[in-house]
Amino acid sequence: MNSHSTPTGIFITGTDTEIGKTVVASGLATALKAAGINVGVMKPIASGGVEHKGHLVSEDAIFLKHAAQVDDALNLINPICLRHPLAPSVAAEIEGVSVNLRQIDDAFAELCQRHEFIVVEGVGGIAVPICEDMLVANLAQRFQLPLIVVARPNLGTINHTVLTVEFARSYNLEICGIVLNASQEGAKGLVEETNPKELERLTHLPILGTVPFDEQLQGNTPDPDFLSQFIGEHIDWKRLVGANG
Numbered sequence: 001m002n003s004h005s006t007p008t009g010i011f012i013t014g015t016d017t018e019i020g021k022t023v024v025a026s027g028l029a030t031a032l033k034a035a036g037i038n039v040g041v042m043k044p045i046a047s048g049g050v051e052h053k054g055h056l057v058s059e060d061a062i063f064l065k066h067a068a069q070v071d072d073a074l075n076l077i078n079p080i081c082l083r084h085p086l087a088p089s090v091a092a093e094i095e096g097v098s099v100n101l102r103q104i105d106d107a108f109a110e111l112c113q114r115h116e117f118i119v120v121e122g123v124g125g126i127a128v129p130i131c132e133d134m135l136v137a138n139l140a141q142r143f144q145l146p147l148i149v150v151a152r153p154n155l156g157t158i159n160h161t162v163l164t165v166e167f168a169r170s171y172n173l174e175i176c177g178i179v180l181n182a183s184q185e186g187a188k189g190l191v192e193e194t195n196p197k198e199l200e201r202l203t204h205l206p207i208l209g210t211v212p213f214d215e216q217l218q219g220n221t222p223d224p225d226f227l228s229q230f231i232g233e234h235i236d237w238k239r240l241v242g243a244n245g
């Protein structure tokens with residue numbers, strides 16, 4: 001692929017599962033949408049799918065679709081959904097299916113045609129295996145999108161974040177910055193106060209935002225207006241549009 005075919009968008013990864021990737025991805029999509037940008041969302045591969053009207057669907061994809069208020073079909077937003085809540089390579093093996101990268105590429109190409117900007121949510125963290133010879137890092141390379149790393153704000157996050165950033169860099173992935181998200185309730189102390197600066201020093205990346213814990217973000221059906229306002233307030237999303245030129 002040459003630079004002319006480089007799509008515009010962002011790939012959301014995280015230092016762990018349940019870290020807030022879906023919340024941050026959805027929030028960014030709504031904030032960009034509120035700014036008048038035609039935003040699409042994508043969850044290329046999901047595991048732990050749930051049965052819905054005879055199909056296996058990804059709750060992340062439903063959340064993203066609902067938040068971004070897009071008309072795209074769920075199987076375009078999420079072309080591959082596995083049943084077991086395991087790393088995709090392991091779930092696929094147990095389920096006797098092979099992960100069809102062509103399906104992911106076709107869905108991504110279609111979404112790029114339909115939208116100006118695509119917010120893609122990864123699965124698990126950057127080193128999670130998608131299939132035998134592919135990790136999430138390879139998927140991000142395939143999409144040619146810069147990353148956002150979602151991390152915890154509290155003790156332990158420096159180690160996980162530095163490891164994630166260094167791993168991504170070893171794949172020559174561009175990283176826009178880090179978002180610290182509190183997906184669990186907890187007191188804020190000296191650690192949360194001092195972590196952002198230390199993370200910037202060690203990674204040479206900007207902290208694009210610190211998202212506090214909020215009850216309204218718990219659960220499966222976010223209010224798009226709340227998400228857009230809340231994430232818009234706490235994440236410097238305007239930098240993303242600039243970062244993509």
Ligand SMILES: Nc1ncnc2c1ncn2[C@@H]1O[C@H](COP(=O)(O)OP(=O)(O)O)[C@@H](O)[C@H]1O
Nearest residue numbers: 018019020021022023183212213214217218219
């Ligand atoms: N800032 C926050 N405040 C409150 N709950 C949050 C926040 N961020 C995430 N959550 C909740 O934490 C859980 C994990 O978040 P999610 O975005 O699904 O993580 P991931 O996509 O990385 O697995 C979800 O139940 C979500 O509603």
Ligand SMILES: [Mg+2]
Nearest residue numbers: 021022060121
């Ligand atoms: Mg998710």
